[in-house]
Structures are given as structure tokens and as C-alpha cells.
Amino acid sequence: MLLTLSGWDPLNQRLHDWLATRLATDYMFRKSEEHAGGVVSRLIGTGRVAALLDGLDEIPEAVRPAALRALNEQANFRLVLLSRVDELVTAVAAEGPLSGSAGLELLPVSAQDAAEYLTRCQAQPLPEAWRSLVRHIRMNPSGAVAEALDTPLMLTLMRDTYRADQRFDPERFADRAAVEDHLLDRVLPAAYNDDRPGQPRSRYSLGQAERWLGAIAHQMNSERSRDLAWWQVPRWRPAWPRTAVSCLLVGFLAGVAGFFWAGLRAGLGAGAVVSLSVTMSLTYGRAGDSPQLLGRLQWRDFVVRENFLFGIAGGGALGVAIGVALLLIHDRFVMLFGGLVIGLLAGVVGGFVTGLSNRSADNRTPIGPVSCWRQDRQYTLTAGIAGGLAGSLIGGSCLGLLAELANERIFGVIDGFLSGIVLVTEGGLLLSLALSLVGSATWRTFLASLQLRMRNEAPIRLVRFLSDAHERHVLRTVGPVFQFRHARLQDRLEESFTTRSGPGADG
Numbered sequence: 001m002l003l004t005l006s007g008w009d010p011l012n013q014r015l016h017d018w019l020a021t022r023l024a025t026d027y028m029f030r031k032s033e034e035h036a037g038g039v040v041s042r043l044i045g046t047g048r049v050a051a052l053l054d055g056l057d058e059i060p061e062a063v064r065p066a067a068l069r070a071l072n073e074q075a076n077f078r079l080v081l082l083s084r085v086d087e088l089v090t091a092v093a094a095e096g097p098l099s100g101s102a103g104l105e106l107l108p109v110s111a112q113d114a115a116e117y118l119t120r121c122q123a124q125p126l127p128e129a130w131r132s133l134v135r136h137i138r139m140n141p142s143g144a145v146a147e148a149l150d151t152p153l154m155l156t157l158m159r160d161t162y163r164a165d166q167r168f169d170p171e172r173f174a175d176r177a178a179v180e181d182h183l184l185d186r187v188l189p190a191a192y193n194d195d196r197p198g199q200p201r202s203r204y205s206l207g208q209a210e211r212w213l214g215a216i217a218h219q220m221n222s223e224r225s226r227d228l229a230w231w232q233v234p235r236w237r238p239a240w241p242r243t244a245v246s247c248l249l250v251g252f253l254a255g256v257a258g259f260f261w262a263g264l265r266a267g268l269g270a271g272a273v274v275s276l277s278v279t280m281s282l283t284y285g286r287a288g289d290s291p292q293l294l295g296r297l298q299w300r301d302f303v304v305r306e307n308f309l310f311g312i313a314g315g316g317a318l319g320v321a322i323g324v325a326l327l328l329i330h331d332r333f334v335m336l337f338g339g340l341v342i343g344l345l346a347g348v349v350g351g352f353v354t355g356l357s358n359r360s361a362d363n364r365t366p367i368g369p370v371s372c373w374r375q376d377r378q379y380t381l382t383a384g385i386a387g388g389l390a391g392s393l394i395g396g397s398c399l400g401l402l403a404e405l406a407n408e409r410i411f412g413v414i415d416g417f418l419s420g421i422v423l424v425t426e427g428g429l430l431l432s433l434a435l436s437l438v439g440s441a442t443w444r445t446f447l448a449s450l451q452l453r454m455r456n457e458a459p460i461r462l463v464r465f466l467s468d469a470h471e472r473h474v475l476r477t478v479g480p481v482f483q484f485r486h487a488r489l490q491d492r493l494e495e496s497f498t499t500r501s502g503p504g505a506d507g
Contacts (some may be wrong), residue, residue, distance in 0.1 A: 004055040007367060015074040016044050019051065045076045054090065057082035061478035065095035072099050108150040111141035120158050129167040135171045145170045148179035154484060161186035184492045187485075188213070191472040204459070204469060214497025215457035215467065217490045226490065228475075228482040230369055230463050231441040234448040242447040245439035251275030291376035291441045291480070293367075305338040372480040373442060373463045380440040394468075472476050 001023060008018045008276070020041045043049050059067055068091055071079065081088075081098065083106060104273055109117075115137040122130050137146050149155050161183065173179045192206045204212075219236050220228055234242065255271025367375070437443050445462065452458035459465045466482050469475045474489075475482045484490035 001049060001052065002052045005053050005059055005067065007371070008059070009367075010059075010063060010070040016041070017068050019044055019049070023049075044077065050078040050080075051075075052080045052082065055079055055081040057087035058476065058478050061090070063479075068092065072096075094226060106152070109152070109155060110150070111137050111146035114149045114155060115235055117155060118158065122164055127164045130164055133168050133170065140170075143170070144173045144175050144179050147176040148173075150182070154180060154183055157183040157187065157190075157332070161190040180488060181492055184486075184489050185496070187489060188493075191469075191474050192450065199281050202472075204465060209469070209474075210493075210496070211456060212458050212465065212502070213474065214493045215496035216406065217484065218462070219489060221494045226483055226487060227478070228466070229480065230279070230373060230445055230466070230482075233452075233458075233462065234313035234444045235449040237404070237448050241451060242444060245447060246276040250438055287467050292379040293372070293374050293375045322507075344367070368477055369480050369482055370463060376440055376442045380442065382435055469474040 003019070003022050008015075023040050023044075056064060056067065064087065066255070071081070079098070081101075115134045118134050118137070119126065126134065133145075136143070137149065140146055149158060158168075173182065188209050189206055191202065192202050192209050202209075218229065220226070251271040254275075255268060446460075449458055449460050449462040452462075453460050468473060470477060470482065475484055476485055477483070484493070
């Protein structure tokens with residue numbers, strides 16, 4: 001079975017469990033009745049599977065030694081492990097080689113082998129343009145073209161980017177680098193070519209791909225990075241427009257809720273206070289620094305400083321909004337204090353509840369970028385519902401009790417314990433979902449993509465575009481981050497982008 005290792009977490013997942021799951025999803029024979037009842041697991045356990053595992057270099061660097069150790073200890077079947085050389089050497093230096101293994105390294109492709117390969121990959125008899133190229137390689141084994149085609153990557157680019165009837169002129173290239181740059185320049189035209197039979201039409205034009213990937217390569221080179229982590233994209237543009245949009249959105253929702261509950265003055269006061277609180281939280285807080293992942297309940301993470309501060313910030317915003325609304329309606333200062341206490345209680349409880357399943361992702365997390373994006377989005381929804389429900393029940397109970405003790409209607413509608421719980425829970429859920437949204441990494445990246453789109457440097461749905469480029473073999477993935485297929489490709493796209501954009505490319 002040929003499988004890629006991307007997505008395996010050797011620190012928390014047994015090799016046999018992961019392999020059985022992958023075989024169950026990647027190979028449909030598992031669905032037949034004769035292979036039901038754990039047959040695949042028994043095949044793995046008895047060593048009747050030969051696994052070709054590709055992409056050790058696509059596992060985060062910090063996890064690779066653990067992957068080798070797990071393979072050494074748990075693999076009882078025939079195994080071929082495929083990887084780039086440097087990444088494998090580094091992992092072996094930290095952990096040691098696989099027991100009983102033989103290391104094989106691909107040698108540079110000779111000129112004669114390259115010519116033979118290019119001959120075999122075309123229909124016979126060879127078209128004149130292709131025959132001329134093959135003849136040149138054989139007659140000039142030390143020439144620029146033969147030297148450039150000594151790697152599978154460049155040979156593949158020659159095969160995929162030149163049709164049989166297109167002429168390649170070897171005489172116009174002075175050295176190896178010139179040939180490689182020329183072939184790299186043809187990567188995007190080949191990847192985004194809609195004339196390929198059987199291939200779905202691209203959502204993006206060649207011009208868009210060249211512009212956006214060039215801008216992304218330019219930003220990555222300015223940071224001296226080969227890794228593109230989608231949650232770090234907001235660093236590329238100023239934060240204040242995102243903060244303004246977020247505070248206006250949540251402030252509007254709070255204002256609408258206050259208006260329907262208690263009238264115009266309460267709505268304006270609640271909207272203004274919540275907007276200010278969100279602005280302060282996003283400016284000085286740490287919300288959304290990295291993606292949040294759903295996981296098993298972690299009781300040891302229940303009472304931690306970050307959850308307490310998150311609850312204070314969010315609950316304080318909610319409490320001040322409630323208190324201001326009560327003060328505007330009842331003209332009694334004690335109402336402001338009561339609203340603040342209610343909000344703080346609700347926020348702290350909600351913050352602790354959301355912290356139970358809180359796990360941050362980073363470059364070492366062994367999941368793909370798209371899965372990381374989706375999990376952060378799912379966590380936002382789950383945290384908003386769980387935290388908002390728990391906190392609002394507490395706050396609603398307190399508010400209803402306050403109404404009972406004051407023997408008057410609060411907000412004009414709350415005049416008892418149960419009505420306080422119902423109304424505050426409804427509004428608290430909406431506000432909690434909104435606060436979770438604006439504090440998430442996906443929301444910040446979405447707004448940053450809008451900023452980049454205004455400069456025509458990225459699409460609005462950035463992760464979908466990057467995932468599409470990965471499917472077209474322009475990008476590769478290492479854990480949750482994207483990388484260009486080759487470092488030379490990143491540099492070449494950045495060079496083309498700055499040439500087209502002129503002196504103002506830095507923005």
C-alpha cells in the first residue's frame with residue numbers, strides 16, 4: 001500500500017491504528033463483507049501488509065524523530081520509507097536509523113538516462129522538436145541543458161510543460177541556472193492550463209495565480225521564511241482595520257440586542273461599551289494568535305491564567321454593557337455594579353468551560369493546513385455555544401434574581417428568575433458566538449485576506465486558493481503549513497512579482 005505520512009501524529013497515535021484507518025478510507029476493498037470485522041487490522045498485525053510510506057519530510061521537523069522511533073518499535077511489516085535526503089538525515093541523526101534498513105539515495109540523472117527518459121515519455125516516432133532536444137542532450141552531456149535535467153524535478157518540468165510540437169531551443173541558455181529558471185517560469189502556465197483533458201476547470205486564471213503566488217512569495221522572502229502558516233498572514237497587513245471591523249460587528253449585535261430589550265438608549269450604550277471592550281481585547285490581548293483545535297477534555301487546563309483573563313475580558317465587556325443599560329433605564333448606580341458582577345461571573349464561567357478543550361496548533365502540529373483551518377472554525381463554534389450557554393445561565397440567573405430582589409422589571413421585560421435565565425441565555429449565546437468569532441485565527445486571516453485582495457495580492461478565500469495550488473503540485477504541505485514545491489520556485493515567483501510591480505512592490 002502506498003500512503004503519505006502527512007496527518008499521522010506519532011506522539012499520540014499508534015502506527016497500526018493510523019494505518020488501519022487510512023486503509024479503511026483509501027482502499028475500498030475494506031468496504032466489502034469479506035473484509036469486515038477487523039480483517040484489515042489482522043492483516044497489519046500479522047505482517048501481511050507491505051507499506052510504502054511517503055512524505056516523512058511532510059511531517060513537522062520536531063516530530064520526525066518520534067516517527068522513526070514509532071516505526072522502529074511498532075512496524076512488524078515490510079516497509080519502504082520515502083523522504084527528501086536532508087530531512088531524513090536530520091531525523092536519523094536525532095533518533096538513529098530504522099533497524100535492519102538499507103539507505104538508498106537517488107543519484108543525479110546522467111545525460112544518457114535523461115535522453116532515454118525523454119524518448120520513452122513521448123509517442124513514437126518522436127516529433128522533430130522533441131528529437132532535436134534529445135539529440136542535443138546526448139551530444140552535449142556537459143552542457144547547460146543536460147546539467148539542468150539531472151534531477152527528477154527538472155525532467156518532470158520538461159515533460160509536463162512542453163508539448164510534443166513545442167520547440168525547446170537549447171542554444172539560448174548560457175548555463176544551468178538559466179535553464180532551471182526557464183522551466184520554473186513554465187510551472188504556473190502548465191499547472192493552470194485548462195486545456196488538459198479530464199481535468200476540472202480552474203477557479204483561478206493564470207494571471208491571478210502568478211500575481212497572488214508571487215505576492216505571497218514576496219512576503220515570505222521578506223520574512224526569510226520557507227513556511228507559509230495561514231494564521232500568520234495577518235502580520236502582512238495593519239491590524240487596525242480588522243480591529244475596527246470586529247468591534248463594529250460585535251457592537252452592532254450588542255446594540256441591536258439592547259434596543260429590543262430596553263430601547264434606543266440602552267442599545268446605544270451597550271453597543272458602544274462592547275465595541276470599546278472588543279477593541280481593547282484585540283489590541284492588547286492574545287486572542288487568535290494561533291489556531292485552536294478541538295480535543296479531549298483536559299481538566300488540568302481548566303483553571304489556568306489564560307482562561308481566567310479571557311473570562312475577565314469577555315465577561316467584563318458583557319457586564320459593563322448590562323450595567324450601562326440598567327443604569328440608563330433605572331437611574332440607580334447599584335444597577336451598574338450589579339450588571340458588572342453578573343457579566344464577570346458569566347464570563348469567567350464561560351472562559352473556563354471553553355478552556356476544557358482548548359489546544360493550540362503550531363508548525364509542529366501533525367495535521368494538514370485545511371484540517372487546521374476547519375478545526376479552528378469548529379472550535380470557535382463549539383466554544384461560543386459551550387461558553388455562552390454556561391456563562392449565560394449563570395448571568396441570567398443572577399439577573400433574574402436581581403429583578404426579584406428589586407421587585408421591578410429590568411430591561412422592561414425581565415421581572416423574574418426564569419425570564420431572566422431565558423432572555424439572557426438567548427442574548428448571551430449570540431454575543432458569545434460573536435466574541436469567539438472575532439477572536440479566532442480564521443476570522444483574522446479572513447479579514448487579512450480581504451485587505452490583501454484590495455491590493456490584488458491574494459484572493460478572499462486564501463486557504464482554498466492555497467489548497468488548490470497544492471493539488472496542482474505548485475505547493476507542498478509540511479504539517480499545517482504550506483511550502484512552495486521548490487525553494488527555487490519561491491524565489492523565482494518573487495523575482496517575477498517584484499519585476500512586474502516595480503519599486504512600489506513592498507507596499
